[in-house]
Amino acid sequence: MKKHNFSAGPCILPQEVFQKSADAILEFNGSGLSLLEMSHRSKDFVAVMDEARAIVKRLMNLNDDYEVLYLGGGASMQFLMVAYNLLSTNGKAAYTNTGTWAANAIKEAKRFGNVDVVGSSKEENYSFIPKDYSVGSEYDYFHCTSNNTIYGTQMKDFPEVDTLMVCDMSSDIFSRQLDFSKFDLIYAGAQKNMGPAGVTVVVVKKEILGKSGRDIPSILDYEVHIKKESMFNTPPVFPVYATLLTLQHLENNGGIAAAEIKNNAKAKLIYDEIDRNPLFEGFCAKEDRSTMNAGFKLIDESKKETFDAAWKEAGINGLNGHRSLGGYRASMYNALPIESVEVLVNVMKSL
C-alpha cells in the first residue's frame, strides 16, 4: 500500500532522489565504482560538491558576496559555530526564543558571551511568534528560527534589524520565496526540504567573518571551510550527493516559487479542516501557522483510538505529535504530494 509520509524529519524526499541515489550507490556516473567508495577528491565528486554549492545560490538568487558550505554535525553544531564566529568577546547577541531549537541555540550562545532574548513565547508554550521587538546596532547579530517544527509556528515576516541577520531555516528552507539577500547567515540541517540527514548547509556573507576576535578551532571556523570549498576534511559524501539530487529536482520543477504554491495549497487544505471540524483544534495562533508542520489535537480524547486506527489504515505514517506536546503533527515538506494531505483530511472528515 502507498504510504503517506508525514514524518517531521528525516522526511519524505522526491521518489526520483531515492531511485537516483540508490543507483549511484551501485555505480556512479558509469565509473565502475560505487559513490560510497570514491575519493572525495575525485573529479566526479568535486563536480558534485561544486554544483551542490552553486545550486543553492541559484535557487536563492544570491550573488558572489555569499558562500555556501556543506558541513557535518547537524544544525546543532551551528548553534555553536554561529556564536564562535560572530559573537565578539565583549559583545552581545539578540535571539528570539520561539521553540525548543531556538532555546538550544540560545543556551549554546550563552557559553560565549552575552545574549539578550528580545522576543519569546516560551511562557505561552511557544504558541505564537513574538513580533514587537527591535534590535539595534549594539548587538553583534540577531538570531531567529524561521519555522518551529515542534510547535508548528512560522515567521511570516522578518524584522528589520540594525545588525547582522542570522536565521536557522532548518525546517522551512526552500519552501517559500524570501529575499535571501536580507540575511547575513542562513543555516539548515538537510533532513527536511533538502535531503537526507547527515549534512548541514550554511549560506554566509563573506564580509561578516573574521571579526569576532576569537581564536576559532579550525573545524568550527567558517573561513577555513570557505577556503577549502567544504573539503577541509572528508565531507559526508552521500548526504551531499542526495541533497544535490533533491535541489536539482526542485530546480527542475519550478524552483521555490512553484514549491511555495504547492505548500500553501497543502497547508490551506489541512488548516481549513482543522478549523471546520469540531473534533479538532490547532495548537497555535492562526496568523503564525506553519505551512510545514500543522499541529493539532482531538478535542474529545475518547476518539483517539478510532482516529489513530483510521489514519494508520489509510497508509499514513509519522502523524504522532512531538513527545513534548502530544496530539498530532502533519509535516508537509516540499516532497509531500497534496494527495497525501487529501487522504489525511478525508480521514479527519470521516471521524
Add this chain to the structure above:
Amino acid sequence: MKKHNFSAGPCILPQEVFQKSADAILEFNGSGLSLLEMSHRSKDFVAVMDEARAIVKRLMNLNDDYEVLYLGGGASMQFLMVAYNLLSTNGKAAYTNTGTWAANAIKEAKRFGNVDVVGSSKEENYSFIPKDYSVGSEYDYFHCTSNNTIYGTQMKDFPEVDTLMVCDMSSDIFSRQLDFSKFDLIYAGAQKNMGPAGVTVVVVKKEILGKSGRDIPSILDYEVHIKKESMFNTPPVFPVYATLLTLQHLENNGGIAAAEIKNNAKAKLIYDEIDRNPLFEGFCAKEDRSTMNAGFKLIDESKKETFDAAWKEAGINGLNGHRSLGGYRASMYNALPIESVEVLVNVMKSL
C-alpha cells in the same frame, strides 16, 4: 571491466554493503518507506543505532565500562572534542607527531592548553614511527595516531603510558587484533574500514569523562552524546546504517582475526614486490610499514608514463600518491580483495 579500487578513503567497502544499502534506500525493512525518509526516532532506526553501537563493542571485545558513539563532523572534529573533554584548564597533554593528521590534532589541542610533542618524525618527512619516549602521570592524556594514511607508517606496538591512552584509529581500525581495553578513547572516521564518509565512531571509557573542569558546548560533550545514545541531534542516518552493514559483514566473515590474516597477506605481497623490484622503492622504514597504505615510488621516473598507463589499463583506481608526497600509494583496506593486489603486483612485475 572490474575495477581494483586502491583509494585512500573513502574507499572500497564489501559489495554486499553497496547492494544492501541501495536496497534500503528504495525500501527499508519492508516498511514501504525509504531509509532516507524515516524518522531517526522510529523503532526501525533506533534498532539500527543500538546494534551499530553494540557491534563495535563485540568486535573490540570491550565491556560496559565503554560507550560507543556515532557522531557527525569527521575525525577532525575529534581533534577538538578530545582536547575539550580531556585537557584540563591547567593541564597538559602528550602527543606524537607522526603525520599530517597527527599534526592537525596537535594544532587544535594547543588552542586549549599545553601540549608536549613527546615523539616526532616530522624532521624526517614522517618516514618512521618514533618509539623512544615515555609519558608520565603529569599528562592528562597521551594521544597517538595508529596509522598514517599519507606516509604509509603504522604503530606496531603501543607504548605503556602512565596516563589516559587516546588513539586516532581512522585508517586502521578493525584491521588487526589489539587489546582495545588498553585504550581509554578511540576514534575513527568511518570512511576507511568501517563505512562511507559522514560519520565518526568514538569508543570511550565512561569514567574518564567529566574531569576537565571546562564548560563544554553540548554538541562537543561526550557525556551529552552518551546520555542521548548518539541521538542528541539527528544522526547521519545513512552513514550509520551503511557502517552497521560493513561491521556485520566483518563479524560474519571471521571478525578482526580473519581480516588481519588477509591484510597481512595483502601487505606481504606488495612489500615483497617493492623490495624485489629494482624499479621501485618504498617511502618509509620497513619496520613501520603500514598494512593499510603502501607508499612507493619509481626509482627511474622515465618509466612513469608506461607504469601509469599499465595500471590504469588493468582497471586499477586510486593509486596516485598523496599530493604532499607524490609517487604511489596502494591503500588496501579490509574490503580490498587480495586479487586486486595480485593485479597490481603483476603490473609492477611486468614493467
